[in-house]
Amino acid sequence: MLDLKLFRKEREKVIKALARRHVDVDFNTLFALEERLRAELSELEKMRREMNGASAEIGRLVREKKDASYAKVAMKQLSTNIDVVEASVKDFKARFSEAALVIPNIPDESVPDGESEADNKVVRTWGEPPVFDFEPKTHVELGETLGILDFKRAAKMSGARFVLYRGTGARLERSLISFMLNVHTAGGYEEVLPPFMVNRKSMTGTGQLPKFEEDLFKVEGGDYYLIPTAEVPITNIYADEIIDDVQKLPVRMCAYTPCFRREAGSYGKDTAGIIRQHQFNKVELVKLAKPEDSTAELESLTADAESILQKLDLPYRVVELCAGDLGFAAAKTYDIEVWIPSQKKYREISSCSSFTDFQARRAGIRFKRDKKAKPELVHTLNGSGLAIGRTVVAILENFQRADGSVSIPEPLRRYMNDREFL
RNA sequence: GGAGGGGUGGCCGAGUGGUUGAAGGCGACGGUCUUGAAAACCGUUGAAUGAAAGUUCCGCAGGUUCGAAUCCUGUCCCCUCCGCCA
Numbered sequence: 001m002l003d004l005k006l007f008r009k010e011r012e013k014v015i016k017a018l019a020r021r022h023v024d025v026d027f028n029t030l031f032a033l034e035e036r037l038r039a040e041l042s043e044l045e046k047m048r049r050e051m052n053g054a055s056a057e058i059g060r061l062v063r064e065k066k067d068a069s070y071a072k073v074a075m076k077q078l079s080t081n082i083d084v085v086e087a088s089v090k091d092f093k094a095r096f097s098e099a100a101l102v103i104p105n106i107p108d109e110s111v112p113d114g115e116s117e118a119d120n121k122v123v124r125t126w127g128e129p130p131v132f133d134f135e136p137k138t139h140v141e142l143g144e145t146l147g148i149l150d151f152k153r154a155a156k157m158s159g160a161r162f163v164l165y166r167g168t169g170a171r172l173e174r175s176l177i178s179f180m181l182n183v184h185t186a187g188g189y190e191e192v193l194p195p196f197m198v199n200r201k202s203m204t205g206t207g208q209l210p211k212f213e214e215d216l217f218k219v220e221g222g223d224y225y226l227i228p229t230a231e232v233p234i235t236n237i238y239a240d241e242i243i244d245d246v247q248k249l250p251v252r253m254c255a256y257t258p259c260f261r262r263e264a265g266s267y268g269k270d271t272a273g274i275i276r277q278h279q280f281n282k283v284e285l286v287k288l289a290k291p292e293d294s295t296a297e298l299e300s301l302t303a304d305a306e307s308i309l310q311k312l313d314l315p316y317r318v319v320e321l322c323a324g325d326l327g328f329a330a331a332k333t334y335d336i337e338v339w340i341p342s343q344k345k346y347r348e349i350s351s352c353s354s355f356t357d358f359q360a361r362r363a364g365i366r367f368k369r370d371k372k373a374k375p376e377l378v379h380t381l382n383g384s385g386l387a388i389g390r391t392v393v394a395i396l397e398n399f400q401r402a403d404g405s406v407s408i409p410e411p412l413r414r415y416m417n418d419r420e421f422l
Numbered sequence: 423g424g425a426g427g428g429g430u431g432g433c434c435g436a437g438u439g440g441u442u443g444a445a446g447g448c449g450a451c452g453g454u455c456u457u458g459a460a461a462a463c464c465g466u467u468g469a470a471u472g473a474a475a476g477u478u479c480c481g482c483a484g485g486u487u488c489g490a491a492u493c494c495u496g497u498c499c500c501c502u503c504c505g506c507c508a
Contacts, residue, residue: 045477052441052477055489059440068488075488199498242469244432371451375469 001361002103008034017106020323022115030099037092044085051078101204102211105358107323108295108332114322120335121322126306127315129339130398137404138342139396140273143169145404146422149274160271161263161278163389168422172395172408173281175415176388177256180283180308184385187304189254189285194233196257197224202236205363207329207355214264217278226260230284231382233257236363238288242375243367249378250289250297254385257282274389275347281388285352287381288365294354294379295332302334302352305385309349312409314394315339317346331356336386338394349390352383396422 007014011031018025054075061068112121143149148169154162165173185191203209203225208216217226227233234255243249259282270276285304289297302318309316321333330353337346357377360366366375399407406422413419 041471041477045472048478049476051489056441058488062440072488077488079488242432371467 001100001358002106003357003361004034004100014106018104020107020111020113021104021326022324023104025103026099030096030103033092033096033099037089037096040085040089040092044082044089047078047082047085051075051082054078098210101362104326104328105331105355107326108354108356111326111332112320112322113324115324116322117325119322120325121320123318123320123334125315125317126310127313127339129315130341132341132400134402136341136397136400138273139393142396142400142404142406143274146406148172148422151273158278161276163274163277168416168419169392171416172392172412172422173388175412176391177281177283178415179412180385180388181254181256183308183311184254184283184285184304187307189252189304192234192237192253192255194227194230194237194255194257196227196233196260197222198227198233198236199223200225202232202239202363205239206232206235206359207362208232211328215262217260217262227257228261229259229382229384230255230257230282231286234284234286235288235359235365235380235382238365238378239363241365243288243365243378244371246290246367246369249367250287250293253286255284255286257284274393277389280390283385283388285383285385288360288367288378289381290367291357291376291379294356294381297379298332298334298352298354298381301381301383302336305336305350305352305383308386308391309336309338311411312391312395314391314398314409316349319346327351327353329353329355329358331358334383336384338390339398340393341397341400347390349394350384350386353381355380355382 002014015025015027054071058068058071058075061071112119114120137145140149140151144151146169148166150164150166154164157164181191197219200209200223203216208225208228216228218224219226234253237253238251243251258279260279263276263278266276274280285301287297287301306316306318316336316338319335319337321330321335326333333351333353335348336350336352338349339345340347356379359380360377365378365380367378368375395409396406399409401407401421408416408420408422
């Protein structure tokens with residue numbers, strides 16, 4: 001959620017900043033509701049103050065065993081009036097927060113202008129796309145030929161957009177999870193293994209709800225949602241808490257989780273292979289930082305994600321998203337894109353974002369600089385480190401050989417009984 | 423799933439309708455004392471909003487009442503016992 005104080009004081013500036021997103025934001029409703037709410041709230045407080053005074057007076061009379069019946073009758077009227085205003089305030093509050101919760105975060109000033117993906121900026125490129133002296137295969141062909149990816153049977157048991165990993169394929173997936181977690185924990189991230197289902201409040205805290213309900217799987221028979229990313233449970237670890245030791249910041253955590261996405265609205269996109277699935281594995285990095293550190297923390301978080309690709313020797317580039325392509329909660333985002341030979345394109349394998357205080361305000365994540373200090377909102381950040389399935393795609397396609405086998409990146413071999421090829 | 427108990431400030435823990443945002447203790451912070459420390463003593467010590475006065479918050483949401491941390495209902499969470507189960 002936006003800082004409503006900032007919103008009130010620097011309305012024009014906020015509107016201008018949000019305009020860079022090229023999305024319609026209904027400010028007028030919000031302004032109108034806010035004005036009414038404040039007026040009624042102030043009225044209500046005045047009435048309550050009066051009532052509190054009268055109530056104390058009745059208390060005194062009762063204690064002194066004097067007659068309070070006259071005062072009580074007067075109070076009854078006041079109390080009835082309060083009920084009316086209270087109900088109205090409650091209604092306005094609900095409508096106001098409904099309007100406020102669907103307003104996206106303000107893009108960071110450093111974020112480039114632009115409307116869509118086409119306007120994103122490449123900030124650096126690492127490694128060289130491989131040159132093949134044979135016709136390279138797609139990961140689907142390779143996976144099926146090697147017997148490690150089984151789409152047909154996955155469709156039989158579950159449906160479209162699922163895959164069954166088998167044998168060394170399953171082992172490769174598991175190895176990548178272990179490898180990535182080992183790298184990140186060695187780099188100072190705490191490993192956590194969270195629930196894969198969370199409640200509505202958590203989803204609202206990180207910004208998936210209320211606006212993006214249609215992207216999520218809701219569990220029948222309970223008020224749970226399957227997580228679309230580990231960002232949700234991990235960021236919410238400190239929800240409604242005040243971190244009272246500033247030394248703990250930045251909090252750095254990493255987690256492996258499966259991710260579940262409806263992929264509604266993505267019909268026809270990436271229908272072949274494991275690029276876009278309803279369920280995929282991911283290792284996620286999450287940081288909670290002091291506001292003044294979040295810019296630098298985003299850089300280092302992105303570098304941490306990149307380090308995985310470097311160790312695996314996979315060619316990639318880093319792209320800075322333009323304002324129009326930013327996610328709802330993000331203030332600034334770097335996408336890391338890995339080279340996919342069959343598509344002759346770089347494809348997203350990680351998305352690293354700073355959410356400034358947007359998620360922290362919704363989720364109630366704060367810290368104190370010292371014992372006496374006022375609590376302040378932390379800045380939250382996260383990024384994939386990395387998406388496992390897409391890493392498998394990149395490995396299969398980039399390290400394939402003329403005979404259809406695939407060379408396993410050196411750092412993974414010890415996770416796979418020193419195997420060198422798939 | 424059945425039966426019972428419980429959720430109060432950083433922590434422990436009083437509080438069953440009337441100056442209780444909340445006793446007491448612990449912890450923390452500041453001070454006195456001390457060469458320094460400990461002990462002792464004194465003081466301070468939750469959050470939101472507001473310029474302030476003030477208002478709100480005793481898991482959450484409703485209700486009863488002139489008035490609720492205290493009574494009632496629902497709900498969430500925790501604990502104990504039984505059942506079931508990886």
